Amino acid sequence: xxxxxMASSLSFxxxxxxxxxxxxxxxxxxxxxxxxxxxxxxxxxxxxxxxxRAATYKSTVFRTNMPPTFPFLTKxxxxxxxxxxxxxAFPALFxxxxxxxxxxxxxDFMPSTDFTGGMRVMVYMDPSEQKHNAGKAFCLDLLKRRxxxxxxxxxxxxxxxxTTIEKELSGSDTRCAGLLxxxxxxxxxxxxxxxxxxxxxxxxxxxxxGFAMLDKWLSLQILxxxxxxxxxPLEEIFLHSFAYPFALVKGNYQKLYDFLEKxxxxxxxxxxxxxxxxxxxxxxxxxxxxxxxAFGGFSVFxxxxxxxxxxxxxxxxxxxxxxxxxxxxxxxxxxxDTVKEMELVQSTVHEVLRMNPxxxxxxxxxxxxxxxxxxxxxxxxxxxxxxxxxxxxxMRDPKVFDDPETFNPDRYMGEKGRRLLDYLYWSNGPQxxxxxxxxxxxxxxxxxxxxxxxxxxxIVRRYDDFRCDGSSLSVTKLEKAAASAVPGPS
Numbered sequence: 492x493x494x495x496x497m498a499s500s501l502s503f504x505x506x507x508x509x510x511x512x513x514x515x516x517x518x519x520x521x522x523x524x525x526x527x528x529x530x531x532x533x534x535x536x537x538x539x540x541x542x543x544r545a546a547t548y549k550s551t552v553f554r555t556n557m558p559p560t561f562p563f564l565t566k567x568x569x570x571x572x573x574x575x576x577x578x579x580a581f582p583a584l585f586x587x588x589x590x591x592x593x594x595x596x597x598x599d600f601m602p603s604t605d606f607t608g609g610m611r612v613m614v615y616m617d618p619s620e621q622k623h624n625a626g627k628a629f630c631l632d633l634l635k636r637r638x639x640x641x642x643x644x645x646x647x648x649x650x651x652x653x654t655t656i657e658k659e660l661s662g663s664d665t666r667c668a669g670l671l672x673x674x675x676x677x678x679x680x681x682x683x684x685x686x687x688x689x690x691x692x693x694x695x696x697x698x699x700x701g702f703a704m705l706d707k708w709l710s711l712q713i714l715x716x717x718x719x720x721x722x723x724p725l726e727e728i729f730l731h732s733f734a735y736p737f738a739l740v741k742g743n744y745q746k747l748y749d750f751l752e753k754x755x756x757x758x759x760x761x762x763x764x765x766x767x768x769x770x771x772x773x774x775x776x777x778x779x780x781x782x783x784x785a786f787g788g789f790s791v792f793x794x795x796x797x798x799x800x801x802x803x804x805x806x807x808x809x810x811x812x813x814x815x816x817x818x819x820x821x822x823x824x825x826x827x828d829t830v831k832e833m834e835l836v837q838s839t840v841h842e843v844l845r846m847n848p849x850x851x852x853x854x855x856x857x858x859x860x861x862x863x864x865x866x867x868x869x870x871x872x873x874x875x876x877x878x879x880x881x882x883x884x885x886m887r888d889p890k891v892f893d894d895p896e897t898f899n900p901d902r903y904m905g906e907k908g909r910r911l912l913d914y915l916y917w918s919n920g921p922q923x924x925x926x927x928x929x930x931x932x933x934x935x936x937x938x939x940x941x942x943x944x945x946x947x948x949x950i951v952r953r954y955d956d957f958r959c960d961g962s963s964l965s966v967t968k969l970e971k972a973a974a975s976a977v978p979g980p981s
Contacts (some may be wrong), residue, residue: 504862504869511868515544515554517571524570530822532718532731537851541576541881551577551865551888557598557879559715559731568599572854572879577890578914583855584880585920590855591953593617594930598854599877602712605737606744608775614784618929626776630934631926633758637685642826644685645942649949652677670959671794675702678789682781688755697750704743705782706790707770711735724733747782748774759961785935789942792849796943799843799898801959807900811835812951821951830944838903840943841915841922845886846898849918853880866890882916895898 504510506974517523531540545551554572575581583589594601594615604610613626617654652673659669679702683689691698714730721730737744751774752759762773800808818832819825830836857876862869872878885893892902902908903915918939920932933939950957 504864506864506869508864508867508869510862511870513554513573513870514548514550514659515574517554517556524556524558524560527570528558528560528731528815529727531558532727536718537881538883541574541884544574547575548660550868551575551884552580552863552868556571559600561715561733562601569877570599572598572877573863573870573872575863575878575880576884577865578885578891579861580863581853581885581916582921583861583863584853584878585855585916585924585932586729587618587858589858589861590878591617591619591858592855593620595854595856595877596715596853597713598879599735600716602734603737606708606712606740607779608748608771610772610775612776612779614779618931624928625766627767627926627928627934629762629768629773629776630780631928632765633686633761634935634938636690636761637694641685641938641942642945645681645945646949648681648684650948651680652779653953658903660941670797674793674797675706675786675790678702678786678793679718682785682789683754686758686781686785687751687755687777688758689751691750694750696746699930701747702786704740704747705786707954708740708744709748709782709787711737711740725795725904744778747778751777751781751980770826782935782962788849788916788939792844792847792939793943795847795849796840796843796946797950798959799847800839800947801957807839808951810946811839812955815948815951819948823883825945825948825952827941830941830948833944834904835900835941836910836944836947840940840947841903841912842900843918843943844899844940845892845902845915846883848882848886850917850919851882853882853916854878855880880916885916886914888914 518526527540535543542856544553544555551720553574555572555574557572557574558570559568559570560570569597577585594611597614601615613623613630614625616626618624618627655673656670680691680698683691683701691701694701697704712735715732715734717730719726719730752770755774755777758777759770760775762768762777763770763940768776771804805842814833814835818829823829857872857874857878859874863872863878864870886892889895892911904913905929918933918936920926920930920936922936922940924930926932926936
């Protein structure tokens with residue numbers, strides 16, 4: 492697997508693995524980072540970028556540059572990282588005794604704090620920072636308290652979305668209805684009500700355009716680090732060469748802020764009275780959680796989930812439909828308890844998360860010198876070096892997952908399948924771990940999986956068949972499987 496020319500200089504760690512020099516190169520100054528940036532964004536794309544380097548260096552841990560380099564910015568951004576693309580080395584990114592998470596949410600680049608009211612919000616903080624613990628504790632408690640309305644609010648919003656799509660289908664000769672806008676409106680309304688206790692319906696502008704305001708605010712922060720597939724070299728010149736100013740979304744952000752301040756009083760009061768957050772800090776953190784973590788994540792993941800089911804030709808839809816209707820027989824309702832009985836639904840959601848995690852890059856900066864171990868070797872990491880884990884390859888590690896490039900909805904079923912959840916790293920930690928103030932795992936990890944299960948279950952409960960091509964939904968046989976009333980929480 493590794494070059495035999497290194498053998499004479501090998502040492503071994505406590506686990507018996509050879510300690511090898513880190514393969515890879517950053518290339519010459521300026522030209523090396525520029526080449527890697529163009530490969531990542533233009534010539535190869537992110538997945539091929541990591542695959543080819545892992546193959547070239549014959550290692551799942553290697554040195555490379557990560558974009559952006561921002562040649563027109565005065566602030567120096569260091570693109571050099573140690574890439575990690577296997578399940579063995581990946582957990583180091585979650586070990587806070589080895590790495591810190593201060594200001595590395597999207598790598599060495601951090602958007603201006605103007606986007607968050609001039610303050611560093613909790614998700615950019617390391618758990619060693621006192622303000623992080625207060626913010627994370629608030630999030631965990633908020634989710635616990637709002638759990639009682641989570642199911643009913645999601646199903647109500649989903650019913651509005653599907654009814655909107657059905658009306659569009661009823662007047663369409665092509666039997667095809669747009670999916671993305673109704674879905675984003677559904678996600679936005681649901682999250683505002685379930686997390687912030689703020690109903691967008693109280694403000695017509697927020698109800699109609701709030702999701703777009705949030706989407707634009709989020710997009711301007713991550714555009715320099717994201718490929719959107721527009722014509723090159725226009726994307727490189729106009730999207731990846733400089734950071735966009737907050738002024739472009741300042742007015743919309745203020746409207747969202749005012750909306751939460753007015754309608755989310757109960758939640759904001761909880762943050763200030765019980766967790767010592769300032770009113771401004773509570774609103775800015777809540778907006779970031781709502782927009783960046785929740786809305787952003789769901790807006791990527793749920794369309795992928797729907798498309799995966801809508802394009803299926805293996806009979807998965809029928810199997811899911813049979814499971815859901817069996818569990819919901821005799822008038823039982825969708826909720827936490829009934830979803831627990833839907834093993835295939837849960838396994839399907841987990842497999843979509845494995846194949847297409849909503850966030851596919853994880854970062855951590857070394858707190859100290861340590862040995863980073865892959866399956867076959869260990870590598871010396873020095874204090875201050877930035878680790879970059881690419882989840883889309885790590886979650887396809889052939890030493891952990893059988894036939895890893897194939898979508899297998901049964902993968903996580905049974906005792907053997909459930910053990911694989913230890914290696915499902917989509918949420919800044921293993922699926923089997925518990926979010927706490929002492930780690931950076933997504934506070935709503937289990938709510939994301941549960942919500943996705945609710946969506947799958949509601950679609951197959953409601954329709955006998957559906958097809959989706961990614962941007963639109965077509966129903967080839969629109970027959971309600973049950974009464975159209977939206978079920979409440981169980």
